[in-house]
Amino acid sequence: MAAARRRLDGELVRRKLAPSREAAQKAVADRRVTVNGALANKPARMVLGGDAIELLGPPPKYVGRGGDKLEGALASFGIDPTGWHCVDVGSSTGGFTDCLLQAGATDVVAIDVGRAQLHNRLRRNRRVDVREQTDVRSVDPAEIGAPFDLVVIDVSFIGLDRILDIVASLAGDEGQILALVKPQFEAGKQEASKGKGVIRDPEIWNRVLHETIAASRQRELLVGGIDVSPIKGGAGNVEFFLWIGGPAASVADLVDEHAVNTAIERVGALP
Known part of the structure; x- marks a missing residue:
């Protein structure tokens, strides 16, 4: 039987x-x-x-691990996006977007060069304006609702320096920017290939962070905070968040060498 x-x-x-x-x-x-x-x-x-x-254990809080990364950054810098008009550059599955919505953002414009990546739960959410197959460098800031209170960035295969001009336009004079710095995409191809795509050298992290900070300052963007991402990226890559704007109202508020070194030291506490 x-x-x-x-x-x-x-x-x-x-x-x-x-x-x-x-x-x-x-x-x-x-x-x-x-x-x-x-x-x-x-x-x-x-x-x-x-x-x-x-x-298995409880369902993840966000649709992607990026949500946990951004949650850590919001807490680290004391940012409360409640009631804010936000844009997610490099939205992918929507981890950052999901985090912002759950944290109280009024709405989020989700921009990504790919298509059909955003989680269906977010795609159906009326507070999300989905902009797929869109290179942020080609957008008309006013057409997508700029200026934004907060611009969050998580892009791959492109250096932040190449999008900072348009990002500054999206933030306007009063907006803030939270950018995820990925050394594996900021360092040279030879350096990344040596580690098979994983950057483990603190000296390279340090150089990449200083280069990104310098690129921001060249555009008169003040970097007011830096911290390591609480979760490593794909393949175990260490990533960092830069808080551009925020309390950095003068040169005295700028991130300095000590702040960069402190962020790098915190890598040792990552799981």
């Missing part, structure tokens, strides 16, 4: 791993259910009574 087969969502309820079939379906959609060690992607799949079914 063949072993009984049941739908996965029903089996989750039967094993008391979920309070209802609806909750079970959501757990599967959130990629929190494994069957025999493999992630399950369909609540209607059939399983056997002897299959090992596991419910």
